[in-house]
Amino acid sequence: MQKENQNAVERIEYELTTLIRRAVYLDISDKKIGHLERSVYLLLRHLDEFGPSRLKALAETFNLDISTLSRQASAIEAKGYISRFSDPTDGRVSLFRLTDIGREKLIIDKKMRIERYHAMLENWSNKEKEIFGELLERMNEALID
Amino acid sequence: MQKENQNAVERIEYELTTLIRRAVYLDISDKKIGHLERSVYLLLRHLDEFGPSRLKALAETFNLDISTLSRQASAIEAKGYISRFSDPTDGRVSLFRLTDIGREKLIIDKKMRIERYHAMLENWSNKEKEIFGELLERMNEALID
DNA sequence: GGCATTTACTTGTATAATACAAACATATAC
């Protein structure tokens, strides 16, 4: 039993390492899903899901330096996908929210991503997809430090 | 049924995107597993598994430009983890193989990675781990273009 | 058998994402 368990974990380690390499590549290749960079997609998705956020909170969410988020957000703002407004209770804070254009772009890309996944997983049963989603969610929980 | 399927795929899309962000972060953070960079680990692992390889083949394996692999390999060679020798049948080709030190480093890091995964997945049943490994492998198949 | 073309790799250069540190603006504490 110990041995089987060892093998299963070893396989997970191997496959996850491979998956990350392939997925990161896919994201920057010609076959990239949609039009938004992964970082932009994640930021828009976060604002859509959690509402207006400040830089510091976004940096923590994405495990990136605040300066990095500051530049990312400025770039995305320049594209018109998010807009900035001052926190009325604290003049130091910039809050960002999705613009209508940003929401539209997000919806389009999300749709494309989901379609791509549908195609990749077309020969999986519904049950398998459900289980995979659940296990991935648990894996993500486990990845939080 | 269509709806459930849709939700399952949506969840997979969401969780995978999140997983990639977390895993990439983990890899460069203080809590990084082991001592080797992910790229170095992957290269050593590949040489261990498939034997001596040339740059072009490695670049294709990792979906990276040959020039990138050339620099990576030189750096890893300088650390003494791999060594270079000429293909006796083709003087243009450099072949790389693991050195004893490289193999040792690989074994150490692999062990640490597997231990970390063991810890993260400690409350998963053996059956769940097996299924997750299998589904990840199928996902990786699906990610090949 | 020697020149043209192809192949494998290295090196030069540019770009993008990132972190860290310094600067700046605003808020809080005493």
Add this chain to the structure above:
DNA sequence: GTATATGTTTGTATTATACAAGTAAATGCC
């Protein structure tokens, strides 16, 4: 009201990457 803390921006350095030019070796063709 000044000193300190907080939130953000900007300057600088580093790293990973791609693309293009250069170099060395092999292959093809007459």
